[in-house]
Amino acid sequence: xxxxxxxxxxKSNLSQEQKNLWFEVIEYFTEDQISALLEVLKESPQSLNxxxxxxxxxxxxxxxxxxxxxxxxxxxxKEYLQQNF
Amino acid sequence: MFKEKFPTSxxxxxxxxxxxxxEVEKREIETVDLGIEIPEEERKFNKEFVSEEEEVLExxxxxxxxxxxxxxxxxxxxxxxxxxxxxxIKTYAESPSAFQEMKPKKEVVEVMESxxxxxQQEKLAVQTIENLANIPEGQSRYAQEQVAKSYxxxxxxxxxxxxxxxxxxxxxxxxxxxxxxxxLNQNIGKFADQKFGNADGNLTMEEMKKFREKMQxxxxxxxxxxxxxxxxxxx
Numbered sequence: 001x002x003x004x005x006x007x008x009x010x011k012s013n014l015s016q017e018q019k020n021l022w023f024e025v026i027e028y029f030t031e032d033q034i035s036a037l038l039e040v041l042k043e044s045p046q047s048l049n050x051x052x053x054x055x056x057x058x059x060x061x062x063x064x065x066x067x068x069x070x071x072x073x074x075x076x077x078k079e080y081l082q083q084n085f
Numbered sequence: 086m087f088k089e090k091f092p093t094s095x096x097x098x099x100x101x102x103x104x105x106x107x108e109v110e111k112r113e114i115e116t117v118d119l120g121i122e123i124p125e126e127e128r129k130f131n132k133e134f135v136s137e138e139e140e141v142l143e144x145x146x147x148x149x150x151x152x153x154x155x156x157x158x159x160x161x162x163x164x165x166x167x168x169x170x171x172x173x174i175k176t177y178a179e180s181p182s183a184f185q186e187m188k189p190k191k192e193v194v195e196v197m198e199s200x201x202x203x204x205q206q207e208k209l210a211v212q213t214i215e216n217l218a219n220i221p222e223g224q225s226r227y228a229q230e231q232v233a234k235s236y237x238x239x240x241x242x243x244x245x246x247x248x249x250x251x252x253x254x255x256x257x258x259x260x261x262x263x264x265x266x267x268x269l270n271q272n273i274g275k276f277a278d279q280k281f282g283n284a285d286g287n288l289t290m291e292e293m294k295k296f297r298e299k300m301q302x303x304x305x306x307x308x309x310x311x312x313x314x315x316x317x318x319x320x
Contacts, residue, residue: 025167037162044152054163061134070130074138081156
């Protein structure tokens with residue numbers, strides 16, 4: 001399942017840096033989490049761009065502990081869920 | 086010279102405490118055992134992020150749409166993954182609700198008692214931790230973690246089978262790995278004392294500082310600590 005997800009990411013139009021970030025983070029995912037991500041991407045392929053942006057911002061937020069960025073991320077997540085599901 | 090005692094055995098509470106207090110105490114012990122110091126500001130930020138995200142996404146609410154539920158799960162998984170990725174593993178222990186999905190699947194398996202004596206287990210554990218500490222750092226983080234995992238699984242196989250050697254092959258359940266990680270955790274102090282001190286059961290402040298630096302910078306030792314915390318949740 002992890003290979004399937006990696007293939008989807010590899011074939012996407014994300015930059016190599018973004019792909020590498022995904023490969024690093026999904027190493028921490030369980031099968032269940034990978035399965036959830038696969039299903040979301042199959043049903044909503046456009047989600048990959050939002051989720052990538054979300055991943056990048058979270059990485060920055062946890063490193064810089066930027067509260068403003070945290071608010072921005074959470075606001076974006078709420079809007080994403082409202083608009084797409 | 087002032088010497089700091091490094092705990093090598095669980096600390097027992099002196100008085101009767103509530104389960105909640107017990108949980109807090111357990112985490113404090115973990116902090117000492119692991120020798121990892123996460124700045125208060127960082128811990129606070131991570132904890133707040135996780136709980137605010139749960140609130141914003143209404144994680145505890147019944148969700149009629151399956152896909153929306155999955156999307157929420159993905160967003161929380163990304164948060165947990167990023168926290169682990171950026172190395173702030175202490176939050177993992179402090180925010181169990183957000184990390185439930187990251188924990189190994191619960192599986193109740195009867196574990197056979199190891200045929201190795203306590204002394205053999207201890208020696209093997211210290212050797213395994215040393216092997217982890219000696220994994221070359223020139224490789225990628227991913228490669229170092231894979232090698233670390235293979236050492237840990239090999240140790241678990243040796244404990245389970247009672248055979249010592251690199252070619253031990255046996256099937257491992259999560260409970261077997263948990264047991265092996267507990268033994269490794271109990272021996273981190275001994276490893277520190279042997280490799281950074283003079284094996285007298287104590288570490289000076291300077292020795293402790295060097296040991297902590299090693300624990301914080303070594304990818305493989307961080308992986309060990311991460312697995313110890315992850316597997317602690319298993320029954």
